Amino acid sequence: MTMTGLTVSNKLQVTKEVKDALDSVVHNAGWSDAEIIEMTIKQEWSSKRRTPMNGLSTEEILKAIKDGYQVKAPKFSTGSRPSDAQVMDLVETYQAKRKEDTFSYGDGIADGIRFALRKMNLNVEGITE
Known part of the structure; x- marks a missing residue:
């Protein structure tokens, strides 16, 4: 139930x-x-x-x-808040990958990062803002 x-x-x-x-x-x-x-x-x-x-x-x-x-609804559990270093690493990865050629593997990684953050309604300066 x-x-x-x-x-x-x-x-x-x-x-x-x-x-x-x-x-x-x-x-x-x-x-x-x-x-x-x-x-x-x-x-x-x-x-x-x-x-x-x-x-x-x-x-x-x-x-x-x-x-x-x-x-059935997917199981979701929240972990600990990411550290500032982890967020910075994500921003740096995004910024490096988005500079690659359109439709390249790196461009896809950047799109995936941005897509996931937007879907979860998370704003990260340098990526979603």
Whole structure:
């Protein structure tokens, strides 16, 4: 059971690959619940898209059909704050790599640093500001 805000979800937590596999058969007119359960228990899914379902237990496939399913949130833990030296090293690496030719390996590293910081909403002088 997961809690999000004030709501409680009994949905099965699965990987993106399992969700995609389940999406292809659950609530699909071509597959009955009984067929889905049988194929999963016997681990007879053979198409590349559906083989992730072979790893589900009987309880999990029943829960997925009854209560639904969703991609589990990635685990995230915060470490210690980076030291000034680590931040400076990142800035220096970024500045050196961004000077390389466009579409080069180094240019890609610089883009990756900037992209990751922006995605995490972190502002680092010399990179994102």
